[in-house]
Amino acid sequence: MTEDSRVEELVYIMKKVGLNLTAQIDCCLGNQELSGVQTYFLVYFLRHHPEGTYLTEVCQMLSMVVVMISMSLASVRRISEVLSEKADIHDPENAVKEVKDGRIDFNHVNFSYKHGSGKNALSDINLHIKSGETIGVIGGTGAGKSSLVNLICRLYDVDEGSVCVGGVDVRKYDTEVLRNQVSVVLQKNTLFSGTILDNLRWGNPDATYEECVEACKAACADEFIDRMPGGYETRIERGGANVSGGQKQRLCIARALLKKPKILILDDSTSAVDTATDAKIRAAFAKEIPGTTKIIIAQRLSSVESADRILVLDNGRIDDFDTPENLLAHNAIYQEIHHSQMEGGGDFDQPA
Ligand SMILES: Nc1ncnc2c1ncn2[C@@H]1O[C@H](COP(=O)(O)OP(=O)(O)OP(=O)(O)O)[C@@H](O)[C@H]1O
Numbered sequence: 001m002t003e004d005s006r007v008e009e010l011v012y013i014m015k016k017v018g019l020n021l022t023a024q025i026d027c028c029l030g031n032q033e034l035s036g037v038q039t040y041f042l043v044y045f046l047r048h049h050p051e052g053t054y055l056t057e058v059c060q061m062l063s064m065v066v067v068m069i070s071m072s073l074a075s076v077r078r079i080s081e082v083l084s085e086k087a088d089i090h091d092p093e094n095a096v097k098e099v100k101d102g103r104i105d106f107n108h109v110n111f112s113y114k115h116g117s118g119k120n121a122l123s124d125i126n127l128h129i130k131s132g133e134t135i136g137v138i139g140g141t142g143a144g145k146s147s148l149v150n151l152i153c154r155l156y157d158v159d160e161g162s163v164c165v166g167g168v169d170v171r172k173y174d175t176e177v178l179r180n181q182v183s184v185v186l187q188k189n190t191l192f193s194g195t196i197l198d199n200l201r202w203g204n205p206d207a208t209y210e211e212c213v214e215a216c217k218a219a220c221a222d223e224f225i226d227r228m229p230g231g232y233e234t235r236i237e238r239g240g241a242n243v244s245g246g247q248k249q250r251l252c253i254a255r256a257l258l259k260k261p262k263i264l265i266l267d268d269s270t271s272a273v274d275t276a277t278d279a280k281i282r283a284a285f286a287k288e289i290p291g292t293t294k295i296i297i298a299q300r301l302s303s304v305e306s307a308d309r310i311l312v313l314d315n316g317r318i319d320d321f322d323t324p325e326n327l328l329a330h331n332a333i334y335q336e337i338h339h340s341q342m343e344g345g346g347d348f349d350q351p352a
Pocket residue numbers: 113121139140141142143144145146147148
């Protein structure tokens with residue numbers, strides 16, 4: 001058999017099993033001229049593995065490797081794009097390195113995601129929160145709840161007005177110092193592959209075992225961790241695949257507590273936790289971290305009913321800011337949610 005006919009035979013086998021190895025190599029290496037390399041591969045395999053089935057397996061494996069390389073190259077390109085992106089937020093010279101307390105002041109803030117677009121995500125927000133207060137935030141989808149808390153840790157800068165933390169404009173802080181004192185727990189937080197302790201210490205690498213256990217107790221995570229075979233050494237799979245949504249949320253709250261922040265923000269982060277556990281977590285906050293300012297964004301009214309005050313946002317504006325009792329007595333939006341959730345157990349966006 002000549003070398004050419006061996007190659008033809010191999011190509012025939014590959015087509016039969018639906019493989020197009022040469023095309024994938026081309027794609028992966030940027031459509032370069034590779035006919036010499038391709039021929040070498042084909043002839044090599046044909047010479048050394050004349051059995052068709054074995055050869056097919058080898059080709060399948062090679063094909064998978066090539067596909068994985070091409071996917072990895074695409075990811076590397078995307079990651080380097082993100083890494084080379086210039087940040088919009090810059091620290092000032094002589095940045096403030098200490099956050100005194102958890103006081104928060106919004107002074108007539110206007111904010112839009114696209115400056116000058118005329119479409120404000122937040123309009124004329126004038127808000128004063130005392131250090132250690134527990135504040136509930138409610139409002140429909142797109143009302144501006146997440147945008148409001150994103151300004152506290154300076155993920156974005158305001159268009160007009162100012163946001164102050166501990167009496168200092170957030171633009172004057174060293175952003176790392178500021179963000180270490182403002183812990184945000186999102187609805188969907190990420191857990192990494194590693195033990196539970198590894199994941200907790202991502203919030204504070206110096207946290208002792210005892211501190212981790214304390215934080216888990218406050219976040220009501222200790223009860224399910226104790227039931228796990230490896231306890232705090234149990235391995236969490238990538239993305240937290242082996243824990244439930246509610247368990248993941250509680251681990252993320254514990255992780256945020258380990259930072260010992262002056263401000264703790266829960267952005268809809270107990271949505272997957274049952275109502276009784278949610279209440280236990282809030283009671284633990286009141287007992288364990290009384291000096292920390294707590295901002296709780298929730299769709300479920302029961303999550304904010306014990307707050308000192310509740311902020312009602314509507315279409316990027318403050319509709320009201322008062323105690324739960326006063327809101328129930330006079331605020332139409334609050335009354336509507338209250339009645340709809342009392343009657344039907346629905347959330348904010350469900351009509352009564
Ligand atoms: N990254 C962004 N870029 C552009 N516009 C955004 C961005 N994030 C939010 N918005 C817009 O800003 C407005 C407020 O959004 P925000 O996420 O603050 O609402 P929300 O009250 O948190 O809603 P939800 O309850 O759905 O989380 C919405 O009109 C939204 O479309």
